[in-house]
Amino acid sequence: MLKTKLAGAALALTLISGPAQAISIVFSSEALPSPGPAIGETIVEDFDSPLAAGYSWAGFNRTLWSNPGNPLGNLFDTGVPNYAGNIPGNTTRFASVFGGQSASLQSLKMLQSLSVDIGSLDDYNFIDFYNDDTLIGTITGSELTSSPNGAWTGPDTNRRFFFVGGLFNKVTFRAGGNSFEFDNIATAEVPEPAMLGLFGLGFIGLASLRRRRERVG
């Protein structure tokens, strides 16, 4: 009985942590304004409130504002003012990655989905998904929409995108030109198999303790 349970736990671990490279990132989308995150996802970054615990940015300083007086309130990572587009209907702060720059959102926990609002989508916008240091997928602006022309209005270039497929813990937003605007990043973390395992072992331990007591008594 014990062996069967442990084998089951081991199989579950294998399934959860299986080779991510075999699965490619796929996406769906809907025009902005969007109702928001997918079921099971939580907003981890809206650039208005503190970044969620367990997440950090690399190559990107979310405390530096490109145009502090700009009602659009975009932000960037070099301290050099530059051109940013907009996200229609969004009057909050959002990220703008400028040409030749990138911003990487890292998570301490493995993620199984991510969704994000993108405005004025361009063909030089890219999103890279990494499992630790392994690149498991890159989605280009040309793949995200059939007309990636940076238009500030309209449903083709201003959408919320939902990414799934594979497991990842780092997502890089890259721009080959000005600019890449996004906001309201939401993620779903992979349930922790370690916790499930601990619960399982706890139950097994209780069961064997009871058996031993029964024998003694």
Ligand SMILES: [Ca+2]
């Ligand atoms: Ca915002």
Ligand SMILES: [Ca+2]
């Ligand atoms: Ca843009």
